[in-house]
Amino acid sequence: MSAGSRPGSRGPGPALDGALALIAVLLIVQMWLLTAALESDLAGHHEVVWPAAIISAVIFAACGGLYLFVEGLDREAGRPR
Amino acid sequence: MKLFRDRRSTPLWRDEFAIDQADERYVNRRQFSKFLVLTSLGMLVGNVMIAVRSWLRGAPPPLPAAPVATASEIPVGAVKLFNYPTPQDPCILVRVAAERFVAYSQKCTHLSCAVYYEAAEKRLECPCHQGYFSVEDGSVLQGPPPRPLPRVVIEQRGETLVATGIETGARPGGHA
Structure with missing residues (x-):
């Protein structure tokens, strides 16, 4: 019996929900960052595009980290892949 | 099985x-x-x-210098329209004081409507959506425009006013 279906155990479901919500929020920030960087670049403010790219990379790393965290929980719980 | x-x-x-x-x-x-x-x-x-x-x-190539007006043809508080750097780029030149000329792109940074000078309020106004820009540095005073007006660099060479480039962003003190 997997940990996810064990009586009294909530399994990795809530962790996935939390990670999903965080990823969604980070993605909204990243979308805003992309549009702001494009807007600034087209307006001639080229100094902001590299910091925007670096912050976008950090956000992607955070999203990837959250996803890997959920994958790790799945492996522990023996969830279907 | x-x-x-x-x-x-x-x-x-x-x-x-x-x-x-x-x-x-x-x-x-x-x-x-x-x-x-x-x-x-x-x-x-x-x-x-x-x-x-x-x-x-990279850095954009420098724009060519182009004479746009003579100082004597514009009284204080008056404007002159010109095109710079190409005929498709309308600009507005304002004489804000006897020795001070400022020029900006005439395209509003919101939806590219033509801005005009409101002498009574000493500001540039976009009539489409009531966007206002400072005549001093082109910065947004009010309304939906997201960015300041690009400033045309004006040099006074004797009696002639010459446009020598375009700067984006609000930089106070941009005058001849």
């Missing part, structure tokens, strides 16, 4: 629909989070592409 099912084992419907609904929902949510992470990767690629494109483009 068994030819006959054991009646005491799992029911037939479970064999036919072997996926547990809770597990299926869970997998769907996980797939969705994977999709979001891939979307995040797409955003990163977009940001990097913008940065690389900006880097490859």
Whole structure:
């Protein structure tokens, strides 16, 4: 019996929900960052595009980290892949 | 492979629909989070592409100097319209004081309507959506424009006013 279906155990479901919500929020920030960087670049403010790219990379790393965290929980719980 | 099912084992419907609904929902949510992470990767690629494109483009070539007016033809508080650097780029030159000339692109940074000088309020106004810009530095005073007006650099060479370039962003003190 997997940990996810064990009586009294909530399994990795809530962790996935939390990670999903965080990823969604980070993605909204990243979308805003992309549009702001494009807007600034087209307006001639080229100094902001590299910091925007670096912050976008950090956000992607955070999203990837959250996803890997959920994958790790799945492996522990023996969830279907 | 068994030819006959054991009646005491799992029911037939479970064999036919072997996926547990809770597990299926869970997998769907996980797939969705994977999709979001891939979307995040797409955003990163977009940001990097913008940065690389900006880097490859480098500094824009200097714009040619072009005479746009003579000082004596514009009284204090009056304006003159001209095109710079190409005939498709309308600009507005304002004489704000006896020795001070400022010039900006006439295209509003909101939706490119033509701005005009409101002498009574000493500001540039976009009539389309009531956007106002400072005549001193082109910065946004009010309304929907997201950016200041690009400033045309004006040099006074004797009696002639010469446009020598365009600066973006509000930089106070941009005058002849």
